[in-house]
Amino acid sequence: MHISLRLLRYFVAAAETGSTTAAARALNVSQPSISVAIRELESVFNEALFTRGLGAGLIATQFGERKLSEARQLLAVAAAFEADDGGNAAAGEVRLGVFTTIAPVYLPSLLRIAQQRYPKLSIRCEEGDLAQLESRLQSHRIDLALTYDVGLPAGIERECLADLKPHALIPAGSRLGKTRGPVSLRQLVKEPFILIDLPYSREFLLAPFWQYGLSPEVRYRVASIELARAMVAEGLGVALLITQKSATMHTPTLVERPIREETVRQPLVIARAAQALHTRASQLVAECIHAAVQETLVRRSGRPRTGETPIAAPGQPK
Structure with a gap:
């Protein structure tokens, strides 16, 4: 059995692009070259690497997913050797x-x-x-x-x-925003809450409230920090974040405040x-x-x- 790095590259490209045509374009080779490579590998293993999905797209089989992971590792080793x-x-x-x-x-x-x-x-x-x-x-x-x-x-x-502690985003013009120093979770829970609603994120952003037996009123759910910051700046509610602002995020109509309570970092x-x-x-x-x-x-x-x-x-x- 002889499997070249070329065959592995063609296989990985086909899996990541979802088609032999797209893989050929990405690698600047002919489409038949990709198809032949897949057939050669399937012949070696005597098992299918892909099934055809809707629109004739390539979908890796369970066996194909396992071999895809192994192929990526082998290519990484080869790349490190060449580097x-x-x-x-x-x-x-x-x-x-x-x-x-x-x-x-x-x-x-x-x-x-x-x-x-x-x-x-x-x-x-x-x-x-x-x-x-x-x-x-x-x-x-x-x-x-x-x-x-x-x-x-x-x-x-x-x-x-780093171990990071949650902090609050508050409209600068609000009563809470005009106060100084740390804010309490009990103060925040009284305000409309804007939640970053991403897998896992939603749970760890609500966990500090749950830790103290509190449950904020989630008024809005968003998928990005930028949108959460913009909505707080418009006075639509408060938010809790772990991630600090980047060097380019300067919004004068909102303030960031540390949380008074000790929370999970x-x-x-x-x-x-x-x-x-x-x-x-x-x-x-x-x-x-x-x-x-x-x-x-x-x-x-x-x-x-x-x-x-x-x-x-x-x-x-x-």
């Missing part, structure tokens, strides 16, 4: 997933730091919600994820970057599948993630905010 050609260990490609709500806060700094330190290092980014990132890690579609440690299973390794982590290859490139990206998170937390006030505890990267000063 060290000529002694240049600061090269290669890393597939990074980033939780949608935190991408604007940390990703720009991360990419800038990586470009400055390791210009030959390539980072391919994908945004996703918590459930999507978990799935992509387990299927080896991504190598690392910058995310919150919410609902991650035992098969996912975590490296903690949310770990910000680098996550990877337990069986994932620890390449030199992925280690360098993890180093850049640490630097970006610490830079972002310190930049806001000269030191981490109360409830924000950055954790040094391995080998870095504590």
Whole structure:
């Protein structure tokens, strides 16, 4: 049995694009080349890798999903092997997933730091919600994820970057917004509540209230921090967030306030599948993630905010 890297690349491209035509376009090869590669692999395994969905799209079988995960791992190993050609260990490609709500806060700094330190290092980014990132890690579609440690299973390794405490978004012109200092959950629960309604997110944003036997009136459900901030700025209610604003998010009509009560803190982590290859490139990206998170937390006030505890990267000063 002989399976080349070319066949694996064609197989992965077909699975990720959902068609042989799209895969051929992505790899700049002929469509029959993709079809032949799939048939060769199915002949080797004597089992189907795909079924045809509506519109003749390719859908991986259960067997195909398992082989897809293995193919991605093998290609990652090959890419890491090639990246060290000529002694240049600061090269290669890393597939990074980033939780949608935190991408604007940390990703720009991360990419800038990586470009400055390791210009030959390539980072391919994908945004996703918590459930999507978990799935992509387990299927080896991504190598690392910058995310919150919410609902991650035992098969996912975590490296903690910071412990973050929830904070409130309040309309600046409201009675509550004109007060100073921390606000109480009991004060917030009296206001209309705007909830970030994403898988897992909704639960950990409501958990601080539940911790004190409170239940806010959810008036609006949104899918992005930007929309939540805009609605608070219009005086439509209050919101609770873990993610701090990015450097470009300045809205004078809303204020951010710490929570008075001690609540469960949310770990910000680098996550990877337990069986994932620890390449030199992925280690360098993890180093850049640490630097970006610490830079972002310190930049806001000269030191981490109360409830924000950055954790040094391995080998870095504590």
